Amino acid sequence: MKEVNRSIHKKEGMGLSMGKPAYTDDLVPQNALIIKVLRSPHPYARILNINTEKAEGLDKVKCVLTYKNVPRNIVTRAGQGYPEPSPHDKFVLDEYVRYIGDEVAAVAAEDEETAMLALKLIEVEYEILEPVLDFEKAVDNPSIIHTEEEAHEMFPIGFQPKRNIAAEYHMSFGDMEDTLENCEYVVTETYYTQAQNHTAMETHSCFSYIDIQGRLSIVSSTQTPFHVRRIVAEALGMPINNIRVIKPRIGGGYGGKQALHGELLSSLVTIRTGKPAKLIYSREDVFEASYSRHPMRVVVTIGADREANIKAIDMNILSNTGAYGEHALTVFMVAGSKTLPLYNKADAVHFGGTVVYTNHTPAGAFRGYGAIQGNFALESTIDILAGNIGIDPMEFRAKNMIKEGEGSPIFKIMGEGTEGVDMVMESCKLDFCMKRGLELCGWKQKFPRKQVAANKVRGIGGAIAMQGSGIPAIDMAAATIKLNDGGFFNLMVGATDIGTGSDTILAQIAAEVLDVSTDKIIVYSSDTDLTPFDCGAYASSTTYVSGNAVKNAAIKMKAQIEEIAAEKLGVRAEDVEMIDGVIKAKSRDASITLSDLSTQLYYSHKQKQLMTCESFSGEVSPPPFMAGFAEIEIDTETGKVDLVDYTAIVDCGITINPNLALIQVEGGLVQGIGMTLYEEVKYAESGKLLSNNFMKYNLPTRNEIRKLTVEFAKSYEPTGPHGAKSVGEIGIDTPPAAIANAIYNAIGVRFTKLPITSEDILLALRKKRS
Amino acid sequence: MINEITLRLNGETRTLDVNPLKRLLDVLREDCGLSGIKEGCGEGECGACSVLIDGVFMNACLYPVGKAEGKEVITIEGLVGTENYEVLKESFEQAGAVQCGFCSPGMIMAAESLLRKNPHPTEHQIREAISGNLCRCTGYNMIVEAVQLASKRGEGLW
Ligand code: FES
Numbered sequence: 001m002k003e004v005n006r007s008i009h010k011k012e013g014m015g016l017s018m019g020k021p022a023y024t025d026d027l028v029p030q031n032a033l034i035i036k037v038l039r040s041p042h043p044y045a046r047i048l049n050i051n052t053e054k055a056e057g058l059d060k061v062k063c064v065l066t067y068k069n070v071p072r073n074i075v076t077r078a079g080q081g082y083p084e085p086s087p088h089d090k091f092v093l094d095e096y097v098r099y100i101g102d103e104v105a106a107v108a109a110e111d112e113e114t115a116m117l118a119l120k121l122i123e124v125e126y127e128i129l130e131p132v133l134d135f136e137k138a139v140d141n142p143s144i145i146h147t148e149e150e151a152h153e154m155f156p157i158g159f160q161p162k163r164n165i166a167a168e169y170h171m172s173f174g175d176m177e178d179t180l181e182n183c184e185y186v187v188t189e190t191y192y193t194q195a196q197n198h199t200a201m202e203t204h205s206c207f208s209y210i211d212i213q214g215r216l217s218i219v220s221s222t223q224t225p226f227h228v229r230r231i232v233a234e235a236l237g238m239p240i241n242n243i244r245v246i247k248p249r250i251g252g253g254y255g256g257k258q259a260l261h262g263e264l265l266s267s268l269v270t271i272r273t274g275k276p277a278k279l280i281y282s283r284e285d286v287f288e289a290s291y292s293r294h295p296m297r298v299v300v301t302i303g304a305d306r307e308a309n310i311k312a313i314d315m316n317i318l319s320n321t322g323a324y325g326e327h328a329l330t331v332f333m334v335a336g337s338k339t340l341p342l343y344n345k346a347d348a349v350h351f352g353g354t355v356v357y358t359n360h361t362p363a364g365a366f367r368g369y370g371a372i373q374g375n376f377a378l379e380s381t382i383d384i385l386a387g388n389i390g391i392d393p394m395e396f397r398a399k400n401m402i403k404e405g406e407g408s409p410i411f412k413i414m415g416e417g418t419e420g421v422d423m424v425m426e427s428c429k430l431d432f433c434m435k436r437g438l439e440l441c442g443w444k445q446k447f448p449r450k451q452v453a454a455n456k457v458r459g460i461g462g463a464i465a466m467q468g469s470g471i472p473a474i475d476m477a478a479a480t481i482k483l484n485d486g487g488f489f490n491l492m493v494g495a496t497d498i499g500t501g502s503d504t505i506l507a508q509i510a511a512e513v514l515d516v517s518t519d520k521i522i523v524y525s526s527d528t529d530l531t532p533f534d535c536g537a538y539a540s541s542t543t544y545v546s547g548n549a550v551k552n553a554a555i556k557m558k559a560q561i562e563e564i565a566a567e568k569l570g571v572r573a574e575d576v577e578m579i580d581g582v583i584k585a586k587s588r589d590a591s592i593t594l595s596d597l598s599t600q601l602y603y604s605h606k607q608k609q610l611m612t613c614e615s616f617s618g619e620v621s622p623p624p625f626m627a628g629f630a631e632i633e634i635d636t637e638t639g640k641v642d643l644v645d646y647t648a649i650v651d652c653g654i655t656i657n658p659n660l661a662l663i664q665v666e667g668g669l670v671q672g673i674g675m676t677l678y679e680e681v682k683y684a685e686s687g688k689l690l691s692n693n694f695m696k697y698n699l700p701t702r703n704e705i706r707k708l709t710v711e712f713a714k715s716y717e718p719t720g721p722h723g724a725k726s727v728g729e730i731g732i733d734t735p736p737a738a739i740a741n742a743i744y745n746a747i748g749v750r751f752t753k754l755p756i757t758s759e760d761i762l763l764a765l766r767k768k769r770s
Numbered sequence: 771m772i773n774e775i776t777l778r779l780n781g782e783t784r785t786l787d788v789n790p791l792k793r794l795l796d797v798l799r800e801d802c803g804l805s806g807i808k809e810g811c812g813e814g815e816c817g818a819c820s821v822l823i824d825g826v827f828m829n830a831c832l833y834p835v836g837k838a839e840g841k842e843v844i845t846i847e848g849l850v851g852t853e854n855y856e857v858l859k860e861s862f863e864q865a866g867a868v869q870c871g872f873c874s875p876g877m878i879m880a881a882e883s884l885l886r887k888n889p890h891p892t893e894h895q896i897r898e899a900i901s902g903n904l905c906r907c908t909g910y911n912m913i914v915e916a917v918q919l920a921s922k923r924g925e926g927l928w
Pocket residue numbers: 808809810811812813814815816817818819820829830831832
């Protein structure tokens with residue numbers, strides 16, 4: 001391998017660090033109208049009257065939108081394949097507002113000051129309705145959140161709006177009752193996870209304009225440009241051929257941008273006024289009025305026999321999707337489908353539960369996509385069970401976990417909203433990850449605890465995890481490769497680089513096949529007019545799904561080049577090979593450079609354009625795996641908890657770009673660590689989100705993150721491009737359980753609710769002492 | 771209220787007709803066409819808008835432009851092209867510290883400010899100095915490594 005498995009610098013890294021215009025807000029036309037959104041102060045209300053006259057009377061106000069003057073087409077804003085597994089329950093604007101922060105009206109003005117003033121001049125009379133704020137009381141609550149008759153599911157997802165249920169699902173095999181009865185050890189525990197916020201440093205941003213052909217162009221900080229195009233067309237009732245969506249550089253996504261945020265309002269303003277318009281979310285908007293992780297209650301029961309074989313797993317989930325059901329079903333299903341196969345020898349498995357509506361900020365996609373919630377519950381319970389059995393928890397895992405060459409019935413039963421696909425693990429180095437991690441973290445010397453000072457105790461804990469590589473049989477990616485004169489290539493992909501470096505690794509994949517250096521591959525990505533389709537950046541799909549499309553397009557390109565070169569050299573196509581930009585005849589001493597060949601091809605000899613396009617949709621979704629180990633230190637006087645060391649060993653197949661893969665894992669770990677220890681979500685009694693800025697919502701900074709040790713297992717996935725699997729999400733999954741297990745090992749207190757703050761620990765220690 | 775404000779921006783004297791209460795962040799982005807300075811929070815909490823004002827590391831989102839009268843403002847664009855920047859940029863690239871890149875200009879400004887005060891910072895000092903700059907993409911390790919690298923490579927520069 002020449003170009004793959006190399007830490008090539010990100011193609012745009014230099015430009016970005018110089019601060020060149022690159023992100024959405026850097027590219028807005030000078031004369032763009034500024035859009036500001038009036039947001040609901042009530043968690044649930046009906047707009048009785050809305051008077052916009054005074055606002056419209058301001059000179060520089062060009063457009064005011066309310067539910068009265070926008071198209072009434074119901075959609076889901078979730079950027080997912082079509083038909084979407086999320087309920088259609090959202091209008092552009094509605095007479096009902098369903099959470100504090102929901103959109104009441106939008107104003108577009110020539111400057112920000114006027115737009116802000118206009119918001120204040122809009123008079124709204126609300127009928128305040130009884131909100132549902134406690135998600136455990138949502139089902140069959142007398143207050144119904146979605147009463148609109150247009151709301152519907154696209155296919156059966158258990159949608160029951162009259163009961164405040166966005167989705168419901170159950171599956172099982174084996175005889176649960178009987179199996180549990182025959183188990184020597186059974187543990188049941190209940191866990192709660194919070195509404196973590198993505199906090200991408202670039203807030204949700206978009207602008208729109210009418211191009212020279214009279215078409216609507218939207219530039220958006222989105223993970224799913226093609227889904228945005230489809231959903232805008234549907235919501236605004238306009239022909240899809242009149243819409244173009246362009247994704248520039250993105251300042252982080254992590255799932256938060258796998259949905260429409262400002263695009264609908266911005267597009268409408270542009271259509272109404274004919275003027276460019278921009279909608280840039282404030283940080284507060286992002287917290288209060290975009291998206292969070294689905295908070296969940298997970299109840300897990302695991303049973304094992306006398307020999308410590310796991311026989312039964314039962315997982316019941318109540319998930320809170322907030323006011324709208326974006327990603328409601330699928331996030332909840334992934335909590336099971338990407339955790340339960342880890343222990344694939346159980347005779348009886350049940351997974352099921354309900355996703356409810358509440359009057360909170362909607363939840364949506366977030367790195368890990370349910371797997372992190374499920375993993376926290378499952379992997380904490382595994383430790384409890386191991387404790388009861390009296391076996392080392394990592395040994396217990398090693399004995400029961402999935403291995404290379406094995407499958408799990410879950411893969412076939414559970415897909416994303418639909419049935420899944422059967423899979424056998426062609427690459428699974430979980431055993432190596434575990435062994436190496438135990439060595440590196442010093443498990444033997446440190447487990448379970450060490451008193452390091454009079455009031456300081458250290459504990460160590462671990463967890464294992466899996467994710468996926470795209471959504472098999474549903475999500476598709478395509479790639480086009482164009483040969484240019486001078487022998488360099490354009491690679492056009494719909495794949496959406498959201499800051500992950502995917503443009504670079506896709507170029508590496510093409511370069512490897514074409515045997516040229518990566519700088520000969522010029523990437524252009526994510527423009528719905530110019531690049532081929534791609535479902536977008538989610539579900540850990542880019543390396544595997546888009547990567548395979550790129551690889552296939554490159555193979556085809558190589559064959560075409562060789563064919564033409566063979567003809568030129570007077571040999572058969574099988575008799576040439578392309579090495580390092582030179583095509584040589586194998587049988588005799590004749591060759592032509594790719595540069596000469598392509599230049600002749602365009603100017604002087606049998607002129608024609610070489611261009612290939614291939615698509616890929618996975619038949620399987622090979623999971624990346626990892627083992628994670630947390631060492632924490634607790635000050636038993638103050639409760640202060642510090643993460644001393646986190647060791648992560650990852651199997652994501654071949655790393656196309658080891659450095660970029662490493663950042664994916666480290667970045668994921670830190671977000672997982674944040675969710676576990678720092679990122680506390682607080683509401684006022686009214687339902688108002690209190691933790692709505694960086695002062696009150698604690699992100700881990702450099703001070704909290706001390707040592708991270710990440711290594712990759714030697715692994716090769718035969719179905720992946722050059723042996724690779726995806727790596728975008730796996731890093732986030734283990735910290736909650738590994739840290740909770742470490743805390744238990746340090747002080748003997750089991751925490752089942754996230755985040756686990758120093759205050760919680762102090763209270764628990766006091767309680768324990770008394 | 772529009773006033774005439776004169777300041778030195780990246781080595782050039784600029785006179786601007788602006789509301790002195792306008793945030794320096796907006797003046798730099800909108801009136802001066804500089805895109806390297808970003809808004810991540812608007813509340814002084816993320817460091818994406820970091821600049822140097824008379825050599826002092828500041829958040830431009832909390833800084834009314836009126837206060838910059840007669841002062842020297844340096845943004846990432848002003849650093850580009852200097853020897854210091856070359857070293858910093860190479861170190862950031864080599865350590866792989868640029869992911870989505872949104873925090874990177876601010877991070878580099880923070881690194882420059884630290885190295886000016888302390889050309890040989892310890893790891894702890896680096897962590898402290900950059901703790902006001904949030905990054906949601908990386909594990910921070912690479913950024914610390916980048917500053918260490920720069921400190922070593924730029925021997926004598928700061
Ligand atoms: S934008 Fe100034 S500190 Fe965040």
